[in-house]
Amino acid sequence: MTSFVRHGCRLATVTSLLAAVLSVGIATSVQAGTVLITGANRGIGLEFVRHYADAGYTVIATARNPSTADDLNTLAVANKDIHVEELDVNDFAEIDDLAEKYQGTAIDVLVNNAGITGRPERQRFGTIDYGTFESVMTTNVQGPLKITEAFTSHVADSDEKKVAVVTSSEGSIAGATSNRQPFYRASKAAVNMIMRNISHTLKDQGIVVVLVNPGPVDTDMMARARGRMPLRTTILAVDEMVAVIDNATLNDTATFYNFDGTVLPW
Numbered sequence: 001m002t003s004f005v006r007h008g009c010r011l012a013t014v015t016s017l018l019a020a021v022l023s024v025g026i027a028t029s030v031q032a033g034t035v036l037i038t039g040a041n042r043g044i045g046l047e048f049v050r051h052y053a054d055a056g057y058t059v060i061a062t063a064r065n066p067s068t069a070d071d072l073n074t075l076a077v078a079n080k081d082i083h084v085e086e087l088d089v090n091d092f093a094e095i096d097d098l099a100e101k102y103q104g105t106a107i108d109v110l111v112n113n114a115g116i117t118g119r120p121e122r123q124r125f126g127t128i129d130y131g132t133f134e135s136v137m138t139t140n141v142q143g144p145l146k147i148t149e150a151f152t153s154h155v156a157d158s159d160e161k162k163v164a165v166v167t168s169s170e171g172s173i174a175g176a177t178s179n180r181q182p183f184y185r186a187s188k189a190a191v192n193m194i195m196r197n198i199s200h201t202l203k204d205q206g207i208v209v210v211l212v213n214p215g216p217v218d219t220d221m222m223a224r225a226r227g228r229m230p231l232r233t234t235i236l237a238v239d240e241m242v243a244v245i246d247n248a249t250l251n252d253t254a255t256f257y258n259f260d261g262t263v264l265p266w
């Protein structure tokens, strides 16, 4: 009998411990908040989805062609907190519609990740293709600006209040010591400038802007560099960038960060 009571007590303790663990688990997942990621179907964007989903966040994972986003859709099937949404960062109507759809949803971290380089042969001085220049600037500069504008109220309503831009050390004017990818470089310098400007307005709402360089990462964007330079994994790059995003404060808003948390020269 004594043994039965003791055993019963132990069982009760185990049950209540299990309930406590479960409730902590649920509370953690609720507290983890919500993140929206652009260009979430492959490369660094897809890794951001994995990272934040694993950390218990609700993820609004956007891609311009969800029907062909197989890797992302597979993640979303396995995790009901990943919501795949169609979003071309150049399509203002689509951006406004998505912002409207999520009206009332607090977005803790808005990750402006989508980007393009433009083909190198179209950026050669003497035979410049100005249409390519326009599309690189539109995607890499206007896109993050418009998305940030559309989702500012969602971010302002959140706990973390972070707007991140995956920029590039290629946007460092001090670092431009040769003529390489001028459209891409100009676009990343421009997105740094525009986000630094609007950070002064966003600061009034408690929103922190984080400009972060992932370093050379093994994605489709860097396919030509494979075997020619060391490339980092998306897992490492995203782990490090999330740490930079987590640590950023209003006091250092719109600082140009490297993945390791050091500051890059403009």
Ligand SMILES: NC(=O)c1ccc[n+]([C@@H]2O[C@H](COP(=O)([O-])OP(=O)(O)OC[C@H]3O[C@@H](n4cnc5c(N)ncnc54)[C@H](OP(=O)(O)O)[C@@H]3O)[C@@H](O)[C@H]2O)c1
Pocket: 038, 039, 040, 041, 042, 043, 044, 045, 063, 064, 065, 087, 088, 089, 090, 113, 114, 115, 116, 139, 166, 167, 168, 169, 213, 214, 215, 216, 217, 218, 219, 220, 221, 222
């Ligand atoms: N990889 C690196 O070494 C490196 C270094 C520095 C900075 N970055 C920056 O990191 C970010 C991600 O690059 P990545 O390496 O992951 O490149 P990636 O593998 O080429 O992926 C680019 C992503 O952006 C999306 N995208 C392009 N244009 C879009 C548009 N108009 N609307 C919505 N999505 C669009 C692509 O979607 P689709 O599949 O539909 O094309 C794709 O999901 C970029 O901003 C890039 O400049 C990368």
